[in-house]
Amino acid sequence: MYRLGMDYTHESGIVLIPTRFVWPYGGRAVYISGSFTGWTQWPMTPVEGCPTVFQTICSLPPGYHQYKFVVDGEWRHDDRQPSVSSNLGTVNTILLTTESAMLTPQMPPAGPGFSMDIDNGPNQRVVPLPDVTSRESFPVISESDLEISRHRIAVFMSTHMAYELLPESGKVVAFDVDLPVKQAFHILHEQDVSTAPLWDFSKSQFVGVLSALDFILIMRELGTHGSNLTEEELETHTISAWKEAKLYLNSQVNGSGSGVSRQLVQAGPDDSLKDVALKILQNGVATIPILHSLSVDASNPHLLHLASLSGILKCIFRFFKHSPASLPILQLPIGAIPVGTWVPKIGEPDGRPLAMLRPSASLSAALNLLLQAQVSSVPIVDDNDSLLDVYARSDITTLAKDKIYTHINLEETTIHQALQYRDDPFSAPGPNSQRCHMCLRTDPLIKVLERLSQPGVRRLIIVEAGSKRVQGIVSLSDVFRFLLGI
DSSP, X not given: OEEOSOOEEOTTSOEEEEEEEEEOSOOSSEEEEEGGGXXXXXXXXXXXXEEEEEEEEEEEOSEXXXXXXXXXXXXXXXXXXXXXXXXXEEEEEEEEOSOTTSXXXXXXXXXXXXXXXXXXXXXXXXXXXXXXXXXXXXXXXXXXXXHHHHHHHHHHHHHSBGGGGOOSSOOOOOEETTSBHHHHHHXXXXXXXXXXXXXXXXXXXXXXXXXXXXXXXXXXXXXXXXXXXXXXXXXXXXXXXXXXXXXXXXXXXXXXXXXXXXXXXXXXXXXXXXXXXXXXXXXXXXXXXXXXXXXXXXXXXEEEEEEEXXXXXXXXXXXXXXXXXXXXXXXXXXXXXXXXXEOOOTTOOOSOOOOOBOXXXXXXXXXXXXXXXXXXXXXXXXXXXXXXXXXXXXXXXXXXXXXXXXXXXXXTSBHHHHHHHHTOTTSOOOTTOOOOOEEETTSBXXXXXXXXXXXXXXXXXXXXXXXXXXXXXXXXXXXXXXXXXO
């Protein structure tokens, strides 16, 4: 909402203030309804060249007003504007005065193509954005807004500690390194988790982490020794034996000459959130254990929590969601931000290609792509590239259900069949049962962050409205690299 810089006097002598109201979130038919309309619906019109931004101008008397929007028949309010609860639900509010000293409410530049009343001054530089679509026009990011946002996030993350990630109650699954791989495979599936720290009793310390990536490598390796992966083969491998064998496999996967043993990446409760996030990003891991030891030599540490980018983002979102104006970039649409992986435009030579597969592709092809592209998930699309589902690294543990891994062949099993195994309708849904999370390129960053901060959500598939054609992927690591400027 904007107040325009002119007033005029009604026949009754009341000064009316022309005020522009803006709805930047898209829709087919948008109306405004407020105390100044008698709560009848007044139409709003799309901004020329920006079909997802609607506006109207209302002449209002000075004073306190309430309003809402009606978007495609649904009552909505703008989260970025002042609001109160009333008998109509949540409504936006505005206080207008004729005194020039009054600070009138203004909406920061936001929404696809929104450029009205933006003064970029002679000394203000902007960061150009990739032209990811020819059908939509997006704003550019002011360098000052970007630096302000990144600075405030960095200050928050540097002054808040890892112990703030600890839940009031919960459980953490950890494995003895002498546990058979088969049992670990089943436990991860039953507990609906994809990673677990490894404890070595002989050393009285945590020595590593077992993840879904391990099971992908196990199935690929053991599958080459025969047509099927047998239960007996998994029974003969302990986790410690597998970790030793993995050094050789890693050298094959990474193309290096020899395997290198990686030290356990861990953090303490007094480490800053920024340090924890950087450890996750720099080591390419999904979680790191938060360990606390009461002894000087750090023996017999206590496992407090598994920290993840999702948990850190939840802290950030919880802190800034009530003051979104302090982070100017929050209102920009995700399509206007250089973050994530996008489908290259026709004729575009550069850019990282977006890996996608058809349901008829083999499970072996999916696992190979997860490893070679070094991604955590692959969109599954139809012949028109419309999203059908997502196959993620963590889905490999569902093959432990009913010992499916004992009677399938990776080359002969299709992704469609693997998804059916995962989504057995007779199985009780777990906390991460919803696997396919989507957003639109017009969704503001604050909405994307809110979705990514939910438990079990590691990436959002960016789709075209209506057709669900895949346009890109934005992951937790993408967002943190952007927010931290790395």
